[in-house]
Amino acid sequence: MRWFFFLLLLAPATLAVNFPWESVQLSKSDLVGYPDIAFGDATSSNATYHGPRCKVGPVDPEWPTADEWTRFNETLGGSLLKPIPPGAACYPGPNYDAAKCTYLLTTAAFSRFYSDDPLTILTDWAQGGTCVVSPVATGNCTQGGYPVYVVNATTVRDIQLAVNFARNRNIRLVIKNTGHDFGGRSTGAGALSIWTHYLKDFEYIPDYEIDRHRGQVARVSAGIEAWELWNYMDKHNTTMVVPGGDTVGAYGGWIAGGGHNSLSSYYGHGSDQVLAFQVVTADGRYRSVTPHQNADLFFAMLGGGGSTYGVLTSAIVKVYPPTQVTSLPLSFQGVRLYQFFAPTVTDAGGTLYSYVTRITNDSYTFTTTFELPNTSPSQAQALVASLFSALNQIGIPVNNTLPQSTASFAPAARTGAGDMPGNTYFGSRIFPRANWDNETIFNATFAAIRETVEAGYTFHGINHAATDKVAGYPGNTTSISPIWRNGLMHADFFDYSLFAPAAGGFGPAPPTEPQPSFKTGYAKFNSYMDLIRKATPAGGAYYNEGDVQEPGWQAAFFGGNYGRLVQIKRARDPWGLFWAPTMPGSERWVVEVEGKGDGVPSQNGPLCKSGSGWGEEERKE
Template identity: 45%
Template sequence: MLTKLPVLLLLLAFQCFVSAVNFAWEETQLTKDDIGTFTSIAFADTAPSVPVDSNVKIATSSGRECKVGPWDAAWPTEAEWAAFNTSLDGALIKTVPQGAVCYPNDPHYDEAACAAVVQATGHSGGVVVDPSNIVQPWTAGEPCNITEAPIGNCSLGGFPVYIVNATTVKHVQLGVNFARNKEIRLVVKNTGHDFAGRSVGAGALSVWLHNLQGQKFIPDFSGSNYRGPAARIAGGTQGWQVYNFMADNNISIVAPGESTVAFLGGFTAVGGHSSLTSYHGMGSDQTLQLQVVTADGRFLQVDTDNNTDLFFAMRGGGGSTYGIVTSAIIKAFPPLTLQTAQFVWSGSLDANFSSPNIDPSTGAITVDKEAFWSGVREWIQFSRSVSSAGGIGFSYIEPPSSTFMGPAPGLFQMTGKFILPGQTLEDATAFLEPFFSTMTQLGVPLTQSNTTTITSQAYNTRRTGQGDPVGQNRFSSRLFPRTNWEDPALFNATVQSIRAVVEDGGYTVNAIPYAPTEEVAGFPNNSVNPAFRETLMHAIAFDSASPVKDSRVLPEKVVNAAHARLDSFVDTWRKLTPGSGAYMNEADMQEPEWQQSFFGDHYPRLLHIKRQRDPWGVFWAPTTPGTEAWEVVVADGLPLQTGPLCRT
């Protein structure tokens, strides 16, 4: 029996190796024979002779200072685009904005199709299936509004001119090579959950990853200082697909909460929070291996043994920056049950209000304004215990005038929850008892309301791809560190600053307490913003009345003034959290000192890697490492992607 053990181990190792191989479509790669004499799709063999420096104005190899656009004589001819499409086996799309079917003067007008698109794009699932559209199209200049009563004409604006519908690694390589060799701006769209214009760009060629699909369970993966269950996930996989994959294999994976977020987009590239953030860490902390097409067009394996600089940078250091991920191997865990406590309470504006009032028909609790804010304070205070227990909180704190969650409530409203992974219902009920007891003492008797519930649900419950409702808002955010809870005076100032943003500013605050410490994350040695490791709450201030959705018709000064007002309120958060930062995926696209705010002390190293790996500036996305070397030139002064991309 002992003599057979090495053979058995060898067979097991072989089985793990086989299950960890790339997807079949990743084996279709660009070759020298494919390139032939078509040099526009050739790999890059040498770096530009002039080094890239973010503080020095330089020209590209053709003497240009801007990426080539349709407005330039150097823009590829129709014959060149046709040849490029041939190399792609017909995978090149000439962009038609999703809303074109709604414009009577557009050749694509179709009244029935318009009605269907308007209905579908009310949720994010209707956006992700389109090659060009994104959930916040105002960053592209709102060039083709999706409405049955459109204003003006439909145009491309900041949407790309052409799109590579990638279904193989070869397609991705061709897109990168053609854009680099022809000096065209390249953008990458996965699902379009893009709040800062990182997936759009005027005059650009886009690589669309939606159709890079597949998931494989690996029962026993060994690599990157890890041994255990894992999964290979394809680049175009969405959150809902990951949850269904988890259900099929009876496992847990740290996955995005919103069903249509791309799993391997910004979620794993910049951090990625979820219901398991305090239990297993960030999305970026789960990555064990990446398959990547880099700026020179080559296809690389990235892990602790191969291309270690990229392995550090691409787990937290920015998406659409160092390369395009076609698939990744991610940690998997045993199945989990979530215990979720949900509650709602409102605060009256009436100074003579008799508190509390419980509606006998709905169970809704209304209290006086001071009791309302005392309850919010306790929720924030208790969230520290929740995070320490591996859980997270989630809430919307709304002013009376807010339309963020629907019609203006006319009251202050707190809609909150605590999520506790890995506990039984009995354990969770006992754990939360002190919170409910204190709330009752404060005059907010949540346990007397039938709107307060504690429920059990499997974390890997199946989902659909409809997604959440889509809306266009400006917002800004901040990561509040643990020290703001440890100092009583600082904690009081923190709560007061949140109250001021809601009560004085009129903004909705989305407060999400969690604690993705290094210990919880397994000491991953990655580029996740160091501020996350000290965080106890991520808070976002939403301007539901933001004029960005009307940026086509409103003067620049109106849009900018609204942003300046929002920024002035969030700046109080920054002053209370010196040395902390913000979560780039859910932050102000005009965040001051964004290098420190989004990347902290990792930024110099990330910038060095960016310059070494992409000296051509192939990949560019707002507020990512190396952004300083380029700027989008626009006439109206708004942070839009509607102009040429030029050297600074």
């Protein structure tokens, strides 16, 4: 995933109550004689999960028959897919295709193939690694943690049908947008998947009033990717806040987790941009959500967890005037002075992106980029002058040359090509600003970072400060963790060794020497992450880029909002239809991974009751 973040622009259009496809909804006539697609009632006394211990899977007698799946597909109008993993082309068997396998290995990564595939997620280990694209594939390719069926949603009706069918037939349900998922939240063995990838409409509204907001807004669909919006930004000269990776979806899991970006210190996080949205909830109903209408959902779905409360279809979001960004690249050996300077940049509305990687036992690389919105090159040069001077004084020869100032979007047209699955494992940490306010505490923090890098883990720091003041309205009506508001840096710590080539069955080629087990490697990695957690006791973690095995994830990911989020989850989804690991209320369920997978927290197994969080009566079911 690429870490340089930009902005977007939307084209003028006339505001409608819904996009045309949102007006296509499930009707009463559809329900006649078809109880499998009936709506639910979350307020009913019977509205709770009374099924077997595990969700129904393909091997269970309760699994719909072929005729029942055919009827469901006909009701959908033919949008039900039963895809096989792309890697099947490389394995002996009926799906073997040498030409396609070669294409997947050589060309697909430069195309839209993986982004447009209904199954692919961009982290192989979360699926279970059962059908990895490989030039020397051996054994059998299996579906593993991939869903069995996929609804290619192009209308609200499609989503309602999938929600109701899965709930009424007790089938595991997952939601997939673009596949940018590093914790297995958009895939699942034996599941029915709602694929929102092709919900791509938008409309620009130059003057719109909603509550305390008056000005430009845009209505955006859930499946729009950043690259598509950057092209509109170039064309229409208007700025919005979106993620930086070309194929990351802006209005799905990104805003559900907060959504940090290059303008966090200037305009706030992604979840701070939403003024209203439309959603299909677990009962199958289509609802409008604002700070005053279905306010519990507005709070929960903006920062409080993805794939948990409903399926977002569209949103109304803030639009800003065109924003120039001045960038200053810098590369040198040494980082302490740079990090100590970070508050100066974030207080000016800027963002810092840095990487520190060990090359040898005593050799490291450090690179960073300063991004300063609405700052002239001369102003940017003056802002960092004291830092560059201090670096020169300790023998680091860096030059404070006049930086480049560019538009907040890339001028060249984009195509969204270039993503492919990988196997990176990492943890994250949000570092509180308080760790910079005291030099002793800062030194201890930096020492923990340095020790972790010296152990061989890559550090990626993003310094920003999306305070309440910066975020503006609707502010505290969303559930973004308070830890984000007090943070000065979000950092990822990458462990590339956990999935070395073919270790545990993952990767492009067999290992040339014995590989350590995932359990052993993860225990070491987590011990160094504990150093970071100890140095930041008031910190937390970003679940979109976090460790799916994060200790105390409830507090780390959601802070003091967790209790309220669980209440909303259980009130809106008493059936436990929506589930994703480390999301509010997820303690009630556990994936029983096939063969235990050497401790890899994949989704390759049935979803079953965990025995945690259920009432006595429910546990007896």
